[in-house]
Each structure stands twice: as structure tokens, then as C-alpha cells.
Amino acid sequence: MRMTITHSTVYRYTAPLTYTIQQLRLTPRTEPYQRVLSWQIVSPGQRHAVRDAYCNDSHMMTLTGLHQEVRIVASGVVEVNPPDDGRIADPGHLSPLVFTVPTRLTEPDDAVAEFARRHLQPGAGTRQFLALAEALSGTVAYQSGATAVTTTAADALRLGQGVCQDHAHLFLACCHVLGMPARYVSGYIDSGDTPHAASHAWVDAWVEEPGFSGWVSIDVTHSRLADDSLCRLAVGRDYDSAAPIRGVRRGGGQESLEVNVDVTR
Structure with missing residues (x-):
């Protein structure tokens, strides 16, 4: 497309x-x-x-x-083509372990840690990451204007409202609890008939699955694998490094x- x-x-x-x-x-x-x-x-x-x-x-x-x-x-x-099963074939030049370190925006507190352990297990694959995305988007309702770019993952979970960057930060924070690599993605979305903005944020999570070792891109807000409705601008450890x-x-x-x-x- x-x-x-x-x-x-x-x-x-x-x-x-x-x-x-x-x-x-x-x-x-x-x-x-x-x-x-x-x-x-x-x-x-x-x-x-x-x-x-x-x-x-x-x-x-x-x-x-x-x-x-x-x-x-x-x-x-x-021109954007849908990645196969959300898989990003290019592993990048950095070790995925770079993306296991919490930042100010993704530092998990006790509530985030408890949420992460309820929805994730070590060695999680694509299916479990999608389940985590669904749990997060169901717990933190999409509400434009409810948060700011300085809102942390822990604050968004307490508030129960947020936008795409909050969903992404919470997903990263949950992964950090278990030491699992995940990175922030900023970009654009063809939002179709939804009320969401055309600028967007989602995540890449590192998976080790039969036949594939690398990043799987997940749109947390919509609880789905990345497809050709998303255009990638930048990756980083959080909003601050990919804004x-x-x-x-x-x-x-x-x-x-x-x-x-x-x-x-």
C-alpha cells in the first residue's frame, strides 16, 4: 500500500x-x-x-x-507492505538487550510488576504478547487528552486512561519486569473510520520462536500485529528517544x- x-x-x-x-x-x-x-x-x-x-x-x-x-x-x-505475522526481518545493529533497560517513562512500579506477572511468562511468544496487548488496551481506555508526553507507564495504569504512547510504555514496562527486550516505535497510521489520530505509537517485542528469532511488531492500542496501515518513523527505548x-x-x-x-x- x-x-x-x-x-x-x-x-x-x-x-x-x-x-x-x-x-x-x-x-x-x-x-x-x-x-x-x-x-x-x-x-x-x-x-x-x-x-x-x-x-x-x-x-x-x-x-x-x-x-x-x-x-x-x-x-x-x-510504500508499506504487511510484514509476515508482524515479523521485522531486520534485527538492527544493536543487541536486543539494549531494550531491556527501563527508562523514566517505562520504569515499572509494584502495580505494573503485578500486572506483568499475571499476563506474561519468560520466553513469551507472539500469541502471549498479543494477549498482553489486549489486556493493556482493555485496562487503560483510549482517551485523547487524558495524559501528556511526560506521563509514565505507572501513572497511566493508575489513571486507567491514556493514548497510544501510554499503551506502548506500559507494554515496555511489563516486558522490563521479566527482562524481555521490547522497543518503542513512533510513526503514522491510516486510522480509517476510527477516531484515533494519524500519528501513532506501538512496539516491537523480541521473540525466539521456531523458525524465527527477531522483532515482532505489535499495535498495542488495537491489540493486533502490525500491518500495512502503519508507517514506521523511528524506534527507541521510549517516547523521548523516538519522538x-x-x-x-x-x-x-x-x-x-x-x-x-x-x-x-
């Missing part, structure tokens, strides 16, 4: 800034089941292409001089943010 994607981000400020630096993870990954046919990023300032520690294609954008708005638009066409845009600024006063993502087949 070919996806046409437009991702617009606008930062506005109540006072002028003198300096902005942003890391842009806004270029879809090139992987066995995904091919970028055309892509461009339009932004102010200067951009320098880099590849981060997780092999995500990124840009460092710097903007100097007085400014009161930063507008970034990424757009293009990506489409992250950065710092000097000056600016109060900030407002407007994000629009459009995905069509």
Missing part, C-alpha cells in the same frame, strides 16, 4: 526567541517492508542530516536570530503547539 503523508508542526511563542535547536525524526525508516518513494522536510534555519544511536534518519535543525514562530512540514509517499521532534529554545515566553497529520492511501 502507498501512503501519502503530510505532517505539519507549528510552534508559536508570546515573546521572541533568539535560538532554537530541534532534533527531527521525521523521515520514515527504510526497512524490508517499507520503502520511501519521495519525502521532503521544509523548515526554517539550517538542517544537518544525522543518524541517531538507534539508526533513525534524523536532522538537527538550528534557527538563530529573532523569531516568534517555528513551522516544520514533512511530507511524501511511502518526531524534540529540542530546546532560548527565550520565547509561553509556547503553543499545533500539530496536523494527514494520512491517505
Whole structure:
């Protein structure tokens, strides 16, 4: 399937800034089941292409001089084929053990640990990971605006509400309890008739199964294996390390943010 994607981000400020630096993870990954046919990023300032520690294609954008708005638009066409049984054939250049270490957002507390042990066993395979996804999405109801990008997995479980990034963080936290590798994925979804946003987050879980050893990609929010409705932007240990845009600024006063993502087949 070919996806046409437009991702617009606008930062506005109540006072002028003198300096902005942003890391842009806004270029879809090139992987066995995904091919970028055309892509461009339009932004102010200067951009320098880099590849981060997780092999995500990124840009460092710097903007100097007085400014009161930063507008970034990424757009293009990506061809996505459904991975067989959610399996990502490319194992990556890092040991999967890198993705067993909890972060601030995925640190399990006692409640998360108890939940994990009820729904996971050491050596879990694809079927059990899907059951975990179903249990998580059933326990933490999808509710736009209920949480923020700073909400931890433990907080989302206590609240019982969240969005796709909370589902992903909880899945990772459960895997960390048992020392099982799992990583965060950011990207886009053709959401069809659902009310969910076109930007999305899900997970890759490491499995050792007959005939396959590697990552299986799971859409936790929808309790299903990844298919050709998902376009992968970046992988990391959590939202912070896979976020489409992250950065710092000097000056600016109060900030407002407007994000629009459009995905069509």
C-alpha cells in the first residue's frame, strides 16, 4: 500500500526567541517492508542530516536570530507492505538487550510488576504478547487528552486512561519486569473510520520462536500485529528517544503547539 503523508508542526511563542535547536525524526525508516518513494522536510534555519544511536534518519535543525514562530512540514509517499505475522526481518545493529533497560517513562512500579506477572511468562511468544496487548488496551481506555508526553507507564495504569504512547510504555514496562527486550516505535497510521489520530505509537517485542528469532511488531492500542496501515518513523527505548521532534529554545515566553497529520492511501 502507498501512503501519502503530510505532517505539519507549528510552534508559536508570546515573546521572541533568539535560538532554537530541534532534533527531527521525521523521515520514515527504510526497512524490508517499507520503502520511501519521495519525502521532503521544509523548515526554517539550517538542517544537518544525522543518524541517531538507534539508526533513525534524523536532522538537527538550528534557527538563530529573532523569531516568534517555528513551522516544520514533512511530507511524501511511502510504500508499506504487511510484514509476515508482524515479523521485522531486520534485527538492527544493536543487541536486543539494549531494550531491556527501563527508562523514566517505562520504569515499572509494584502495580505494573503485578500486572506483568499475571499476563506474561519468560520466553513469551507472539500469541502471549498479543494477549498482553489486549489486556493493556482493555485496562487503560483510549482517551485523547487524558495524559501528556511526560506521563509514565505507572501513572497511566493508575489513571486507567491514556493514548497510544501510554499503551506502548506500559507494554515496555511489563516486558522490563521479566527482562524481555521490547522497543518503542513512533510513526503514522491510516486510522480509517476510527477516531484515533494519524500519528501513532506501538512496539516491537523480541521473540525466539521456531523458525524465527527477531522483532515482532505489535499495535498495542488495537491489540493486533502490525500491518500495512502503519508507517514506521523511528524506534527507541521510549517516547523521548523516538519522538518526531524534540529540542530546546532560548527565550520565547509561553509556547503553543499545533500539530496536523494527514494520512491517505
